[in-house]
Amino acid sequence: MSATAAKLPATAGPKPARSPGYWTKVGRRLLRDPVTMGCLAVLLAIVLAAVFADVLAPADPYKASMIRRLKPIGFPNHPLGTDELGRDMLTRLLYGGRMSLVMGIVPVLNALVIGGLLGIVAGFFGGRLNMAIMRTIDVLYAFPSVLLAVAISGALGSGLTNAIVALTIVFVPPLARIAETVTTQVRGMDFVDAARASGAGSLTIIRVHLLPNVLGPVFVYASSLISVSIILASGLSFLGLGVEPPRAEWGLMLNTLRQAIYVQPWVAVLPGALIFLTSICCNLASDGLRTAMEVKL
Amino acid sequence: MADAPLLSVSGLTVSFGTERGTASAINGVDFDLKRGEVLCLLGESGSGKSVTLRALMRLLPERRSRIAGKVLLNGEDVYAIPEKRMERLRGKAISMVFQEPMLALDPVYTIGQQIAETIVRHEGVGHAEAERRALDLLERVQIPSARRRLKAYPHEMSGGMRQRAMIALALSCNPALLLADEPTTALDATVQMQILLLLRQLQAELDMAVILVTHDIGVAAETADRIAVMYAGRFVELGTARQVLKTPQHPYTAGLLASTVHGSMRGHALEAIPGAPPDLTALPPGCAYAPRCPHAEARCTAAAPAVSWLEPGRMARCVLSEATV
Amino acid sequence: MTALHLLDPAPDVGGPHQPLLEVRNLTKHFPVRGPLWGAKPVARAVDGVSFAVAKGETLGVVGESGCGKSTTARLLMRLINPDSGTLTFDGEAVGSKLGLSLRDLRRRVQMVFQDSYASLNPRLTIADSLAFAPMVHGVSRRDAMAVAGELLGRVGLAPECFLGRYPHELSGGQRQRVNIARALALRPRLVILDEAVSALDKSVEAQVLTLLLELKKQLDLTYIFISHDLNVVHYIADRVLVMYLGKVAEVGPVEAIYGNPAHPYTRALFSARLSMDPDERTSAAPLQGDPPNPINPPSGCRFRTRCPHATSLCAEREPAPVDLGGGHLVACHLHEVAHG
Numbered sequence: 017m018s019a020t021a022a023k024l025p026a027t028a029g030p031k032p033a034r035s036p037g038y039w040t041k042v043g044r045r046l047l048r049d050p051v052t053m054g055c056l057a058v059l060l061a062i063v064l065a066a067v068f069a070d071v072l073a074p075a076d077p078y079k080a081s082m083i084r085r086l087k088p089i090g091f092p093n094h095p096l097g098t099d100e101l102g103r104d105m106l107t108r109l110l111y112g113g114r115m116s117l118v119m120g121i122v123p124v125l126n127a128l129v130i131g132g133l134l135g136i137v138a139g140f141f142g143g144r145l146n147m148a149i150m151r152t153i154d155v156l157y158a159f160p161s162v163l164l165a166v167a168i169s170g171a172l173g174s175g176l177t178n179a180i181v182a183l184t185i186v187f188v189p190p191l192a193r194i195a196e197t198v199t200t201q202v203r204g205m206d207f208v209d210a211a212r213a214s215g216a217g218s219l220t221i222i223r224v225h226l227l228p229n230v231l232g233p234v235f236v237y238a239s240s241l242i243s244v245s246i247i248l249a250s251g252l253s254f255l256g257l258g259v260e261p262p263r264a265e266w267g268l269m270l271n272t273l274r275q276a277i278y279v280q281p282w283v284a285v286l287p288g289a290l291i292f293l294t295s296i297c298c299n300l301a302s303d304g305l306r307t308a309m310e311v312k313l
Numbered sequence: 314m315a316d317a318p319l320l321s322v323s324g325l326t327v328s329f330g331t332e333r334g335t336a337s338a339i340n341g342v343d344f345d346l347k348r349g350e351v352l353c354l355l356g357e358s359g360s361g362k363s364v365t366l367r368a369l370m371r372l373l374p375e376r377r378s379r380i381a382g383k384v385l386l387n388g389e390d391v392y393a394i395p396e397k398r399m400e401r402l403r404g405k406a407i408s409m410v411f412q413e414p415m416l417a418l419d420p421v422y423t424i425g426q427q428i429a430e431t432i433v434r435h436e437g438v439g440h441a442e443a444e445r446r447a448l449d450l451l452e453r454v455q456i457p458s459a460r461r462r463l464k465a466y467p468h469e470m471s472g473g474m475r476q477r478a479m480i481a482l483a484l485s486c487n488p489a490l491l492l493a494d495e496p497t498t499a500l501d502a503t504v505q506m507q508i509l510l511l512l513r514q515l516q517a518e519l520d521m522a523v524i525l526v527t528h529d530i531g532v533a534a535e536t537a538d539r540i541a542v543m544y545a546g547r548f549v550e551l552g553t554a555r556q557v558l559k560t561p562q563h564p565y566t567a568g569l570l571a572s573t574v575h576g577s578m579r580g581h582a583l584e585a586i587p588g589a590p591p592d593l594t595a596l597p598p599g600c601a602y603a604p605r606c607p608h609a610e611a612r613c614t615a616a617a618p619a620v621s622w623l624e625p626g627r628m629a630r631c632v633l634s635e636a637t638v
Numbered sequence: 639m640t641a642l643h644l645l646d647p648a649p650d651v652g653g654p655h656q657p658l659l660e661v662r663n664l665t666k667h668f669p670v671r672g673p674l675w676g677a678k679p680v681a682r683a684v685d686g687v688s689f690a691v692a693k694g695e696t697l698g699v700v701g702e703s704g705c706g707k708s709t710t711a712r713l714l715m716r717l718i719n720p721d722s723g724t725l726t727f728d729g730e731a732v733g734s735k736l737g738l739s740l741r742d743l744r745r746r747v748q749m750v751f752q753d754s755y756a757s758l759n760p761r762l763t764i765a766d767s768l769a770f771a772p773m774v775h776g777v778s779r780r781d782a783m784a785v786a787g788e789l790l791g792r793v794g795l796a797p798e799c800f801l802g803r804y805p806h807e808l809s810g811g812q813r814q815r816v817n818i819a820r821a822l823a824l825r826p827r828l829v830i831l832d833e834a835v836s837a838l839d840k841s842v843e844a845q846v847l848t849l850l851l852e853l854k855k856q857l858d859l860t861y862i863f864i865s866h867d868l869n870v871v872h873y874i875a876d877r878v879l880v881m882y883l884g885k886v887a888e889v890g891p892v893e894a895i896y897g898n899p900a901h902p903y904t905r906a907l908f909s910a911r912l913s914m915d916p917d918e919r920t921s922a923a924p925l926q927g928d929p930p931n932p933i934n935p936p937s938g939c940r941f942r943t944r945c946p947h948a949t950s951l952c953a954e955r956e957p958a959p960v961d962l963g964g965g966h967l968v969a970c971h972l973h974e975v976a977h978g
Binding site for chain 2: 702703809810811812839840841842843844845847848866867868869870872873892896906907910911912913914915916917919920921922923924925926927928929931
């Protein structure tokens with residue numbers, strides 16, 4: 017009787033023996049979420065439009081024409097009107113999208129790698145190393161992000177690369193913070209102790225046990241930062257610290273079209289509308305991703 | 314009328330919508346509870362005992378759960394009255410003690426403030442009087458240095474003391490019925506004994522009815538007048554504590570008693586119940602225990618066995634008991 | 639030759655009469671938040687604990703919260719480092735240059751934790767979780783997967799049904815079986831079970847206990863079984879160690895401890911067991927108050943504040959262990975008188 021008592025009949029039943037992985041489940045949940053899928057579709061359209069700007073743009077983004085200044089939306093040959101120098105808005109918005117998206121995504125990616133690494137190291141090893149890293153990060157964190165971006169950008173000078181560097185520095189602290197918090201939480205769980213108890217080294221434990229559990233929440237947080245980055249980048253350009261004229265970039269366009277707001281308000285707000293659309297889609301998609309990933313696993 | 318039961322439950326059925334389908338947490342529960350009686354709901358995880366408790370106080374999330382049946386508290390159907398009336402009943406006529414006091418007590422208010430707030434709300438007395446009563450309650454639950462503890466926050470107290478504080482909070486308005494959901498599971502053995510004795514003492518002093526949910530047969534033996542054994546959302550056996558523990562009628566009860574480990578079994582193999590509790594989203598049509606039952610017959614899987622009343626107050630839901638009736 | 643034999647258990651060095659594990663004066667204090675200046679308070683979680691575990695026995699460790707039994711378990715596995723004290727495994731000192739390295743220790747001693755869910759990485763399949771330890775020690779992935787399948791079979795779970803699953807799809811009892819399988823992957827000689835069955839339903843608990851006893855026979859294991867459930871310890875243990883507030887109160891053969899508890903705390907603990915008979919209910923609590931805090935333990939004998947027999951001597955001096963014969967030791971002044 018004791019022999020059969022130890023053997024557990026397979027209570028699995030008709031279910032398959034291989035379960036779909038975590039990301040498969042997340043993907044399935046996402047597919048069932050209409051809001052998130054909608055936002056992702058819009059974002060994809062914006063990205064594709066920016067990537068294929070060469071093909072899609074009807075005109076030359078730098079070709080100015082004083083006669084055709086500030087024409088309204090629906091003007092023949094200029095479906096979205098023209099800007100204050102007579103350049104085609106549609107073309108400028110398409111090319112501007114490239115700049116804005118690059119300035120939005122690249123800094124977050126950089127910060128994800130740098131901040132994530134710092135946070136994971138701080139969280140895993142704890143103690144003095146943790147204090148050293150996190151308190152240094154806190155110094156940067158104490159500055160409001162806009163001020164910090166402006167200050168660093170101002171010190172480095174204008175230009176795309178400098179703007180990206182400035183924004184990266186702005187985003188490293190929050191990402192490091194969240195990486196450290198999650199790592200500390202996961203580090204305290206029994207399965208990490210069990211892994212240590214098997215004699216595994218720190219790197220193996222980080223790679224096999226920590227990263228898969230930590231990257232998820234950090235990634236979701238990073239995706240919510242993309243919208244902030246786009247806005248900050250536009251802000252920098254608006255202040256003349258990011259991209260320089262005559263390059264097209266949505267923030268810069270907002271700046272130069274400022275005076276036109278009384279003449280052609282609808283044209284003047286177009287870049288702002290696109291910044292808004294992109295940001296809100298990023299935010300909603302990131303929320304949807306968080307919901308899909310948060311379910312008990 | 315002194316004879317009318319304090320609580321009368323008939324046909325209680327609760328199901329939740331989950332990702333994997335509808336989970337039938339409770340499948341037809343009927344019982345009466347007299348004033349001052351202690352009933353123990355005994356069962357393991359998934360038996361539906363905690364859900365039953367929350368259903369009695371209408372604490373289940375109304376949107377996700379489907380509830381049918383009647384719960385009559387002093388003649389009033391808890392599910393037919395408006396929510397405002399239910400709020401007035403909760404804490405005053407019927408109140409609850411939870412398993413984890415740290416989760417049930419608000420961490421940003423002192424114990425004294427929380428108890429006084431409840432008293433002010435339900436009894437309508439002034440704050441000073443409420444504080445005096447709160448002190449009285451803390452002394453009643455045998456918290457040492459009660460006056461000092463009035464100003465303590467939950468995290469400043471040990472587990473046993475927090476549980477006492479929670480009991481004080483639950484008793485603050487002299488409820489007729491106290492619901493206790495595994496109140497001592499999270500406590501150490503010596504503290505558990507103190508709390509159980511305290512509950513017994515208070516229950517006798519206040520002539521309060523208690524429904525106590527537990528998975529521990531020892532807790533049931535120490536506190537219950539009557540025991541109801543639950544499995545897969547149904548009562549499979551009901552009777553006085555002595556009847557259920559000494560002469561179990563249902564194979565599950567017998568299995569539970571036999572598999573409870575104690576020292577005299579040393580050297581012998583344990584008689585474990587094979588298998589695992591059923592999946593509540595896919596309950597079999599017949600008796601839910603049949604897959605694990607050593608006495609299962611063909612008719613057990615065909616249809617759920619009817620309730621057999623062996624004598625007034627003694628019930629078992631098993632084909633084997635039908636024979637003796 | 640099964641895949642399990644790719645990893646062999648560490649050989650028996652000292653013979654059957656040498657204790658498998660000897661612990662001397664293990665001490666661990668945790669710093670606690672305190673005032674900015676002045677003495678920093680410490681929680682004296684484990685304070686001078688000494689005991690030995692014989693080969694092939696099951697040592698039960700009982701005590702309430704704050705007694706230090708879980709900390710002791712983690713100290714034995716060197717998941718935390720002791721402040722002082724020595725650990726000797728089968729005659730070899732742990733941590734010293736000539737003795738066992740930590741890596742070697744971890745091949746010999748493994749642990750099963752209480753929380754079956756937190757013990758498994760939610761992102762890894764059962765197969766990956768089980769194969770992790772062998773791969774760390776050099777076994778190829780293919781062989782490690784074979785080992786994983788065999789281990790599951792040994793703990794009563796059909797490999798084809800469970801290898802590809804994730805922890806959240808298993809019940810508590812199934813997860814705990816996986817944890818036991820994982821602990822056995824490196825063929826340890828000593829397994830520490832830290833409240834391994836406490837969180838399980840009673841019917842599942844019985845199944846897992848039966849499994850543990852079988853595995854012990856099959857694989858020639860030694861167990862340290864930590865639990866707050868006195869009945870389970872009575873069933874499974876050969877010897878019992880009773881801890882109170884970081885110290886050993888009493889230790890001895892199970893029948894001696896259960897039949898003739900010498901320490902007042904042990905007696906109180908046993909009287910606090912719930913009666914299974916509704917006709918014979920407990921009428922008085924054996925002990926008042928809550929288990930105290932290890933931050934500021936009472937001077938002398940730590941139990942004296944709750945002990946019905948405390949004398950002035952108990953406040954002055956800590957009692958040294960007294961041998962009552964037959965391997966039964968108790969740390970209590972009451973027994974010093976009788977046994978000199």
